[in-house]
Amino acid sequence: MSTKLNKLVIAGAIATLLWGCGGAPVIVSTPIENIDSIPLKNTDLTETQLKNWGAYDLVTDTIPGMSVEKAYQEIIKDQKGTTVIVGVIDSGVDIEHEDLDDVIWTNKDEIPNNNIDDDNNGYVDDIHGWNFLGDAKHENLEFIRIVKKYKPKFSGKTLANIAEDERDIYQLYIEAKAEYEEKYQEAMGTKMQYEQILQQAKISHAKIKETLGKADYTQKELLGIKAENPEMQQHIAFLSQMFGFLDPGQGIPDLIKNLNEGIDYFTDQLNYHLNIDFDGRSVVGDDVDDINDTDYGNNNVMGPDPEKENIKHGTHVAGTVAAERNNGIGMNGVAQNVKIMPIRAVPDGDEYDKDVALAIRYAVDNGAKVINTSFGKYFSTHPEWVREAIKYAGKNDVLIVNAAGNESYNLDEKATYPNDQTDNVTEISDNVITIGALNYEYGANLVASFSNYGKSNVDVFAPGVKIWSTTPNSTYEYLQGTSMAAPAVSGVAAMIRSYFPKLSAAEVKKILMDSGLATKTVVIIGGETQGTESFANLSKSGKMVNMYNALIMAAKLSK
Numbered sequence: 001m002s003t004k005l006n007k008l009v010i011a012g013a014i015a016t017l018l019w020g021c022g023g024a025p026v027i028v029s030t031p032i033e034n035i036d037s038i039p040l041k042n043t044d045l046t047e048t049q050l051k052n053w054g055a056y057d058l059v060t061d062t063i064p065g066m067s068v069e070k071a072y073q074e075i076i077k078d079q080k081g082t083t084v085i086v087g088v089i090d091s092g093v094d095i096e097h098e099d100l101d102d103v104i105w106t107n108k109d110e111i112p113n114n115n116i117d118d119d120n121n122g123y124v125d126d127i128h129g130w131n132f133l134g135d136a137k138h139e140n141l142e143f144i145r146i147v148k149k150y151k152p153k154f155s156g157k158t159l160a161n162i163a164e165d166e167r168d169i170y171q172l173y174i175e176a177k178a179e180y181e182e183k184y185q186e187a188m189g190t191k192m193q194y195e196q197i198l199q200q201a202k203i204s205h206a207k208i209k210e211t212l213g214k215a216d217y218t219q220k221e222l223l224g225i226k227a228e229n230p231e232m233q234q235h236i237a238f239l240s241q242m243f244g245f246l247d248p249g250q251g252i253p254d255l256i257k258n259l260n261e262g263i264d265y266f267t268d269q270l271n272y273h274l275n276i277d278f279d280g281r282s283v284v285g286d287d288v289d290d291i292n293d294t295d296y297g298n299n300n301v302m303g304p305d306p307e308k309e310n311i312k313h314g315t316h317v318a319g320t321v322a323a324e325r326n327n328g329i330g331m332n333g334v335a336q337n338v339k340i341m342p343i344r345a346v347p348d349g350d351e352y353d354k355d356v357a358l359a360i361r362y363a364v365d366n367g368a369k370v371i372n373t374s375f376g377k378y379f380s381t382h383p384e385w386v387r388e389a390i391k392y393a394g395k396n397d398v399l400i401v402n403a404a405g406n407e408s409y410n411l412d413e414k415a416t417y418p419n420d421q422t423d424n425v426t427e428i429s430d431n432v433i434t435i436g437a438l439n440y441e442y443g444a445n446l447v448a449s450f451s452n453y454g455k456s457n458v459d460v461f462a463p464g465v466k467i468w469s470t471t472p473n474s475t476y477e478y479l480q481g482t483s484m485a486a487p488a489v490s491g492v493a494a495m496i497r498s499y500f501p502k503l504s505a506a507e508v509k510k511i512l513m514d515s516g517l518a519t520k521t522v523v524i525i526g527g528e529t530q531g532t533e534s535f536a537n538l539s540k541s542g543k544m545v546n547m548y549n550a551l552i553m554a555a556k557l558s559k
Contacts, residue, residue: 031549032059032067035517040443044248050478051331053440054320054463054488057548058517064442065463066488067548068334071495075551081337081498086321086490087363087371089356090314092303093342095128097315098474099323099330104128105339107366121365125299130362131344132297132355135304138272139280139349141183142379143176148276149381150176176379184274191266198259201242204235205252216251219243273349280347288352291385301342308472310348316479317374318342319470320487321494330476331468334491334547337498341368346375353382356418360389364396369497369505372490373418374403374483380417387428390420394429399497399505401490403482404436404452408527411454425456430506433493433513436539437464437485446535447523451482453538460513461538462488462545492547499551500558507557515553516543 041062045053049063056065085105095104107127109119117124140148150173154162162170209215211225211232222240227233242255272278281288286296303311318340323333343362345355356373363371371393380386393400405416411434415424420432436458437448448465452458464485471477489512496508503511523535536542 031515031552032057032517032546035059036520038062038442041441045440050440050466051468054467055332055334058442058544062442063440064438064446064517064544065440066334066492066544067546068492071548071551075548076336076495076499079499081495082501083337083339084335084370084494084497085339085341085366085368086335086494087341087343087359087368088314088318088321088487089343089345089359089363089371089373090317090375091346091348092131092301092308092311092314092344093129093318093340094302094308094311094315094470094472094474095342096302096474097319097470097472099327099470099476100315100318100340102324103322103333103338103340105341121362122294123297123299123362126366127299129299129301129342129344130297130359131300131303132359133303133344133347134284134297136280136283136347137303137305137310138268138278139347139351140275140278141273142350142377142381143179143183144274144276145350146173146176146379146381147180172379179379180274180276184270187266187269187274191263191270194259194262194266197242198256198263200238201252201256201259204239205256207232207235208239208252215253218251268348280349281352286354288354289382291354291357291382294358301344303344311344312471312477313374313479313483314342314344314346315472316467316469316477317372317483317487319476320467320484321372321491323470330470330474334488335494335498338491338494341366350377350379351375353380353385353417357382357385357389360386360393360400364393364398369398370490370493371398371400372487373400374481374486376403376405376416376418378414378416383417383419386418387420387422390418390432391429394431394505397505398431399493399508400432401486401493402432402434403486404434404454404458406437406450406481406483407452408450408525408529409452411452411457413454416452416457419457421457430509433459433489433509435459435464435482435486435489435545436461437480437482438462438544439465443521444524444532446519446521447525447538448480448482448485449524449527449530450480451485451525453525453533455537456540458539459509460489460516460541460543460545461485461535464488489545492545492550495547496550496554500554503554503558508554511550511553511557512545513541513543515546515549516541517546517549518543 053063054065055068056063057067057070058064111118112127123130154173287293322335322338325332325336343359345359420427437451438461439448462485465480466478467484519535521535
């Protein structure tokens with residue numbers, strides 16, 4: 001560690017927080033910088049470190065977290081901020097969770113369960129938010145809906161047969177049809193492959209379990225078995241190869257569990273997401289192509305499933321933002337002084353543009369200052385509705401924190417929805433910040449292998465691999481994705497808005513980008529088609545969100 005860096009650590013350790021007459025903190029501290037001189041961590045994370053890695057400090061811990069705990073200890077301390085409402089547009093939230101029940105937004109202008117729209121906001125009995133999906137659970141992907149809608153009109157036709165004013169729609173149909181054919185075959189093939197591997201894994205595991213007398217064995221114990229016949233040699237060789245697909249500390253029972261989950265995932269893909277004959281929207285009863293048809297949905301933000309199976313994603317997101325801090329149970333969310341406003345608009349499948357647009361407007365109209373949108377798709381039939389809602393949020397000073405997506409795409413070359421551009425370049429508003437995902441390994445593997453990126457269309461990166469957070473029925477799990485990175489940033493944004501409420505949404509976005517940690521490290525990107533690129537070229541800011549630095553910059557800008 002360099003002398004300069006040592007001085008920075010010392011300066012951070014003696015940071016002080018003074019309070020001005022206006023109620024906002026005046027911070028005297030030194031931001032973290034010069035991180036390229038930090039030695040790489042060469043030991044595995046402990047379980048405690050892994051569960052909290054997003055809160056760690058890169059300088060102190062050599063873990064590329066957001067310096068959340070450092071910020072609380074040295075800047076926030078015991079100071080009080082104002083309450084900030086964070087809208088979580090997602091699959092639904094378990095508002096009864098032990099680590100979330102005290103941070104759920106309540107609409108005080110609505111009298112519970114009287115079947116009257118007391119506050120005249122257009123939503124009856126919306127005590128804790130709104131469910132735009134009603135009793136719907138599963139849904140097609142958007143390109144399937146496009147194929148179904150336009151197949152009767154365009155099937156068998158070529159571009160020469162299409163009227164000039166319909167050629168854009170025809171091209172959309174052709175692209176959607178090609179995507180359907182590719183993804184359907186891919187899902188079928190992968191499911192069959194998983195089933196074959198699972199069958200062999202069960203057979204081989206049973207033999208090894210019988211030989212060793214236990215189910216949880218290591219690869220070393222497996223290779224230590226004396227194979228007395230070719231059949232046993234094959235079992236050992238096969239399972240040894242399978243260990244290569246597992247994380248450290250995992251065993252063959254975990255492999256079998258993962259394969260079963262994978263088979264379930266692709267079964268759902270084939271039954272619902274890619275099934276042209278399935279209509280998940282029929283139970284809702286609205287016209288998805290009429291943005292003025294708003295009389296639908298209900299107030300059940302936990303959805304129709306009493307087992308809460310379909311709201312894991314949204315519950316996990318909510319916990320990352322603001323699970324109750326220091327209550328002695330579960331985990332700590334990034335932000336305090338937050339109320340989570342659950343808005344159910346993301347089914348198991350692709351969301352509808354109409355639901356997203358109305359959900360954004362609902363959050364804005366009911367007081368949210370930050371909106372988390374951890375979802376996305378690559379086809380859209382009414383992107384203009386969502387963009388108008390984004391502009392509406394911007395005019396009302398609401399920041400939207402958006403997940404970049406998990407397909408290892410360069411978003412400068414491939415559009416994703418929702419977005420704040422009309423041509424994949426020109427922004428329509430300055431209140432949307434798009435987040436890529438970081439891994440917990442500082443160095444070449446810093447960027448999550450699945451994360452989308454883009455020098456123009458991704459703004460900044462945040463922790464998104466193996467994130468420990470709340471899941472339904474007062475449980476906790478690791479999940480990963482840019483869906484987990486976005487709420488981490490929503491939490492930081494909420495903290496800025498809590499302690500520096502005079503700063504605008506656009507200013508908060510600028511702070512999140514400008515105050516982050518920069519590195520010249522060359523990282524691996526692209527998932528299966530791996531390549532390398534300087535981290536600085538993967539987002540507009542070239543930085544990682546850092547709460548400690550962000551609060552320091554916010555203090556300076558709010559003077």
